[in-house]
Amino acid sequence: MKKVLVALLVLCLHALVSAEACTTILVTKGATEDGSVFVGHTDDGEMGDPRLIYVPAADHPVGSMRAVYYDGVALGDRPYFNQNVVERFVGEDRGPQYAHPKRPQSVPIGFIPQVEHTYAYFDGNYGIMNEHQLMFGECTDGSKVTAEPEPGKLIFYSSELSRVALERCRTAREAVELIGQLIDQYGYYGTGETLPVADPNEGWVIEMAPSPEGVSGLWVAKKVPDGEVFVAANEFRIRDVDPDNKDMLFSTNLHAVAQKHGWWKPEDGLLDWLRTVSEGEYNHPYYSLRRVWRLQSRLAPSQPKSPWVEDGFTRAYPFSIKPDNKLSVRDVMSLFRDHYEGTEFDLTKGIAAGPFGCPYRYGGPMDAQGDTADPNSKKEGAWERPISIFRCTYSFVCQGRSWLPDPIGGVLWWGPDQPATTCYMPIYAGVKSIADCLHVGDPTVVDQTSAWWIFNSLGNYAALKFSYMIEDIRAEQDSIENAAVAGIRAMDHKALDLYRQDPAKAAALLTDYCANQVSQIVHNWGKYAWTMVARYSDGFINSPGKMAEEVGYPEEWYNLTGWRDGPTTYAPRTKTAPAAAQAK
DSSP: OHHHHHHHHHHHHHHHOOSOOOEEEEEOGGGBSSSOEEEEEEEOOSSOOOOOEEEOOEEOOTTOEEEEEOOHHHHSOBGGGTBOSSSOOOSSTTOGGGOOTTSOOOOEEEEEEOOSEEOOEEESSSEEEETTOOEEOOEEEOOSOOBOOBTTTBOBOHHHHHHHHHHHOSSHHHHHHHHHHHHHHHOBOBSEEEEEEEOSSOEEEEEEEOOTTSSSOEEEEEEEOTTOEEEESSSOOOOEEOTTOTTEEEOTTHHHHHHHTTSOOGGGOSEEHHHHHOOSSBSSTTTTHHHHHHHHHHHOTTSOOOSOOSSTTOOSSOSEEOOSSOBOHHHHHHHHTOSOTTSTTOTTSSGGGTTTTOOOOOOOTTSOOSBTTOTTSOOSOOOOOOSSOTTOOEEEEEEEOTTSOHHHHOEEEEEESOGGGOOOEEEETTOSOOOGGGSOOOTTSOOTTOHHHHHHHHHHHGGGGHHHHHHHHHHHHHHHHHHHHHHHHHHHHHHHHHHHHOHHHHHHHHHHHHHHHHHHHHHHHHHHHHHHHHHTGGGOEEETTEEEEOOOOOHHHHHHSSGGGSOOSSSOOOSSOOHHHHHO
16 A cells, blocks of 8 residues: 555656746856856746756767757656656666666667767766866756757757767867757757756857757757856847857747748848747746846846836846856855845735745646646736745856866856755866765655755754744855855865866865865754754754743744634623724
C-alpha cells in the first residue's frame, strides 16, 4: 500500500508541474563594482529536479555522434523518452552522477555530430556555467506556437541547447551563434524561451520560439550594452529586429515565416519580436511585467517607472537599464529575495499574508494557467507574482571575472530552494567535483543528506511565523554569505599563486575548498534550522532563560478575526454582527 501511495503522489506531482516560470538577470561588467559579469536565474518550477550536477570534460572518438535528449521542463513528463521533471536525466552521457543502472535510461530524441573534446560544466534543469566562465540564465515565455518534440525533426529545447553550448563554446557570441545554427538545422520544440548568456567580457540574450511551419524554429539575439543590466520574467524582452544592428542576430527564416502567417508585414516597419511570436505576458496580467518593473525600479530609482501599463506589449520597460549604483554579487542575491516589500504590492502585507506577514501565495483551481490570451484561463482574481517564490527549486548567481584564469575567475553561487530563505554557496568553475549533498535530492522523498531538503524544510517552516523568522534568517544569511565572499577573495590569491606553478594542483585545491565550504554551510544550516524549530515552537518565542514568550498577534489581525467575539463574560453571546464584521 505504501508503494502505491508514493506512486500516486509522484503522478500527482507530475500532473501539477507546469512550464518553468522563472526570473533571470544579466549584469554587464561596466555595471559591477569590480568588473565582474553576473548571470542569475531562479528556477521556479513546481517540485522539479533540485540537483546540481557536475558534468566532467570528456574526449570523444572522431566521427561519433552526440545524443540529444527530451527535456521534461519543456512540456512535462514524456514516458516514451523515459524523461520526467523530478529526475531530469538518467544515463552516462553527462558523467557518472547521472548514471543509474537500475532505472530506465533516458531515450535520445535525436543525434548531432560530436566534437572531439567537450568542456566541463555545471548542470541543473538548464545548463549553468562551464569551465571557461561561459554562463547561462533562463526564463520560459508564452508563445503563439507550442510544439511537441519530433525525433529527427524537432529535437532541441532551450535546456539541451544550453548544454551543447557549454560543452563546446568559450564566449557568449559563440554560444548564441551555435544555438541559432542548431535551431535552424535540427528544429525547436516546446515553449518560448529567453536565455541570457555571458562570458567575462560581454553578455547576450537569445530568445526562441517554435515555428508554425513545424520545422526549424524562430530565434533572435541581442547584445546587452556594457554598463547596463538585463532582466526578464516569463515574457520575451527583445522588440525591434534591426537587420543593420551589428549587435543583433536572428534566424534567416524569421521575416518570411512571420509574413506568411500574417504576423508581420514589411509596411509595418521593423519586426517586433514580442508581438510577432507571442500573445504578450504569461499566465495573467502583470505576472511578468511586475517583476521587470520591480527589478528596474530597484536598479535605477532615479529613472522612475509606473507599475501600471496599457497592456502586455508595453515599451515602458527598456530591454536593459543602467543602474544608479554598480552592483556586487550580494546586491544581485538581494534582488532575487524580493516580495515587493515597501510597495503597494507588498506580499508581506494584507489579510492574505496572515498575522505574520507571510508572502507565500499557494496556487489552486481558481488561479489562471497558461498564457494571458488563453480564452479558457480563469481570471476572476490573481495573486501578485513575486521574484522570490516559495516553489523555487533553486537559484544561482554566476560570476565571471576576466582578470583571473578561467578556473579561478568563474564562481557559481548556488542557492537551493527559494532565494528568500536560502544561503548562496560558492563553487569555483575549475573544480573537478562538487559536494555530495548538492547532487542528491528527490522532491518526493525527504532526505536529510540533501542540501535542497535542508533549505526547503526551513523555508516551509518559516511560513508559520514569517515576520519573526525572516529576520533571524537574514542575519544568518548575512553572516554566512559575507564570510563566503571574504573567503573567495582570500582563496583567489592562494589559488592563483598555485595555478602559476601547477594548474592541476590549483584545481585540486579549489575542489577541496569548495566541497568543504559547501558541506560545512549545509551542515550548519541544518543545525540552524533545528534551532529555528525550537525557538518558534508552539507559536512562542523561546530562548534560554526566557521560554514560552507569548507574543500573540498584531492588533490589526485581532480586528480581522473573531477574537473580540470570544468568551470574555459568562453571559450568552448576543446575536449582533460579529465584532470582526463591525470593524470592517
